[in-house]
Amino acid sequence: MTLLAHERYCGEIAHQVSLLRSVVTSGTDLSATVPTCPDWSLEELVRHTGGALRWVELMVRTRAREEVPEEQVPGGEGPESRGDAAALDAWLGEAGEQVVAALREAGPDAKVWGWAGIHNAGFWARRMAHEVTVHRADATLAAGLPYEVAPDIAADAIDEWLQIVEYAQTDPHDEAARELRGPGRGIHLHATDTGPEVNAEWLIALTEDGVTWRRGHEKATVALRGPLTSVLLAFYRRLPLDAPELEVLGERELLEFWLERATFG
Numbered sequence: 001m002t003l004l005a006h007e008r009y010c011g012e013i014a015h016q017v018s019l020l021r022s023v024v025t026s027g028t029d030l031s032a033t034v035p036t037c038p039d040w041s042l043e044e045l046v047r048h049t050g051g052a053l054r055w056v057e058l059m060v061r062t063r064a065r066e067e068v069p070e071e072q073v074p075g076g077e078g079p080e081s082r083g084d085a086a087a088l089d090a091w092l093g094e095a096g097e098q099v100v101a102a103l104r105e106a107g108p109d110a111k112v113w114g115w116a117g118i119h120n121a122g123f124w125a126r127r128m129a130h131e132v133t134v135h136r137a138d139a140t141l142a143a144g145l146p147y148e149v150a151p152d153i154a155a156d157a158i159d160e161w162l163q164i165v166e167y168a169q170t171d172p173h174d175e176a177a178r179e180l181r182g183p184g185r186g187i188h189l190h191a192t193d194t195g196p197e198v199n200a201e202w203l204i205a206l207t208e209d210g211v212t213w214r215r216g217h218e219k220a221t222v223a224l225r226g227p228l229t230s231v232l233l234a235f236y237r238r239l240p241l242d243a244p245e246l247e248v249l250g251e252r253e254l255l256e257f258w259l260e261r262a263t264f265g
Contacts, residue, residue, distance in 0.1 A: 004152060016136050034142040047077065054076045154228045186205050191226070222248065226243075
């Protein structure tokens with residue numbers, strides 16, 4: 001499995017932050033509930049995202065060898081005033097600029113603590129690119145705005161999610177991850193709107209030894225088909241399986257079982 005270039009991730013963070021800022025300044029009510037993250041308002045979602053960017057910036061800039069508590073991140077909670085779109089926008093923009101600068105200066109191989117067993121700045125460039133990409137989806141859905149993602153980023157976000165699920169399998173105390181084990185079951189993801197330049201099909205095998213996956217077109221117990229952006233959002237539980245642009249073929253119950261239990265760990 002080939003990663004995208006480090007600069008591609010850095011550039012995408014900057015791009016996604018810019019698009020998220022446009023939601024903040026769109027006139028949408030910042031107190032509105034985010035349907036895909038119902039415990040958060042739009043403002044709380046943005047504060048979470050900006051805080052994560054500042055947390056990563058601090059760790060990458062200081063080459064942290066262990067996790068830095070989030071409460072130690074300067075300005076991590078956001079502006080003091082609530083409901084102030086201009087202040088929130090400026091704070092988010094600064095967070096994006098700072099983390100991109102830190103990641104570019106560090107390069108992908110700089111040693112930095114990481115929670116998925118990957119201890120370098122490249123892990124964080126990729127993680128933040130997809131963190132902001134998915135949370136922008138939350139924000140745009142809350143605001144009723146259109147949402148699209150570049151095919152290479154959307155496909156890589158699915159790859160990363162599957163790698164995270166693999167990593168969660170290594171935790172013997174993760175009950176949800178253990179429940180994904182089983183004989184002879186498979187999930188096929190199939191994007192219907194990409195050309196040969198993006199191999200946007202996956203086979204996820206649920207075996208007795210754990211979850212494995214690979215890119216490719218193969219038969220499975222259940223298949224999820226649709227435009228790549230829609231497949232991404234459904235796989236991240238941001239779009240219901242009954243969405244008109246999606247098609248589920250085979251044992252839908254297995255796909256629902258996966259979506260309930262696949263986790264960051």
